[in-house]
Amino acid sequence: MDKYLKKVLTLVVSKEWFDMIVAGEKTEEYREIKPYWAHRLIEGHNQGMWVSGESYFKPYTHVLFINGYRKDSPRIEKEIESISIGKPKKGLCPDKWLDTEFFIIKFK
Numbered sequence: 001m002d003k004y005l006k007k008v009l010t011l012v013v014s015k016e017w018f019d020m021i022v023a024g025e026k027t028e029e030y031r032e033i034k035p036y037w038a039h040r041l042i043e044g045h046n047q048g049m050w051v052s053g054e055s056y057f058k059p060y061t062h063v064l065f066i067n068g069y070r071k072d073s074p075r076i077e078k079e080i081e082s083i084s085i086g087k088p089k090k091g092l093c094p095d096k097w098l099d100t101e102f103f104i105i106k107f108k
Contacts, residue, residue, distance in 0.1 A: 009060040018067035030088045030102040037103055057083040078107035
């Protein structure tokens with residue numbers, strides 16, 4: 001694959017998080033470590049097994065955030081800095097998830 005091709009990961013987010021992304025206050029998005037997200041984010045994902053090294057993540061270049069499921073829902077695209085596994089930052093997710101590991105999509 002040409003390293004200059006744009007590869008976009010599309011994520012639907014609620015209004016609260018979407019507004020923070022637009023304002024530049026939120027620079028990370030979190031997804032649960034479950035087979036669905038492993039399949040979407042990890043290169044060669046196989047039967048629920050994954051490795052947490054960054055080189056194993058699919059080569060997404062951008063993330064498209066959409067607030068809702070309608071055709072005219074607000075949207076914003078950001079360049080991806082990295083995808084990794086770790087714990088979320090306070091204020092960027094519900095407090096009850098602060099001690100849980102997630103896939104972290106860090107963007108500019």
